[in-house]
Amino acid sequence: MKKYISIENYLKNEQSFSENNKNKILWQCLKILCLIVFLISLYKIFKWNIDNIKIHKINKEINPEIKINSSNDNIELFNPPSNKKSNYYYYITFPLYEVNFSNFLNKNSDTVAFIHMNNTLINYPIVKTNNNNYYLNHSFDNKKNNAGWIFMDYRNNITELDDNTIIYGHSRLDGTLFGTLRKVLDSSWQDNPDNYVIYFSTLKENMLFQIFSIYTINSESYYITPNFINAKEKQKWLDTMIKRNKAKIETDVNVKDKILTLSTCQNTKGGRIVIHAKLIKKKKI
16 A cells, blocks of 8 residues: 655655754864864964974074173263162172174174073074064064064164163063063062073173063053153153062162163963063173
């Protein structure tokens, strides 16, 4: 006997079949999407590692030639405080670094300075060009690299230091470039008073800066102001930067001081790690 199916049952079967197909298609799409995300992530990790390998190779090639000069001949103390108990007088006893720039300049004519910080891996030549974008994704060899390089704000004057000289660099997870700058937030780093100096050399001078403020903050432009219209505005800026300080140090700072600012990313949400230091002594080369 022939079996008949009602229109109602037929429609139900068709709907069930259609729903099953939809679920299969959605599941297949989800698997494809997950695969795409996985492949993109894999590529980014691969690219990140390749960039890091290139940075390590460049570091070996530039091979910084640095020596310590303990001589006090022709040393110029900068803006010494009247308070003889100030820790300024402890830090000026630190020797200056002498840097041979020849190898740096042969590899990159944009080289303008060199920076070193105690108990970090920061030991790099600094470059400067006519914008703040190029060295975000180009390394010292001028090749494309998302690790970038350590660079000076294009608005700064390297010949005659501005009120605030700003240095930028990416914070790499493997510790290259400004990757170890995050160590300044650790109590173990802050507990060592000898860490509160920055050795900074240009082609004409060797300098020593004393750190007076360390903090984290969301991205802004105020702390990277290179010059101020008057002493009142500079004092207002200094008061703000000192108030932000989270480090275990107190340093006398005033409007006559020349400031060095280091800035790097803290996270992917725009957070910044910031260090401010004041010039305490220098020597012409």
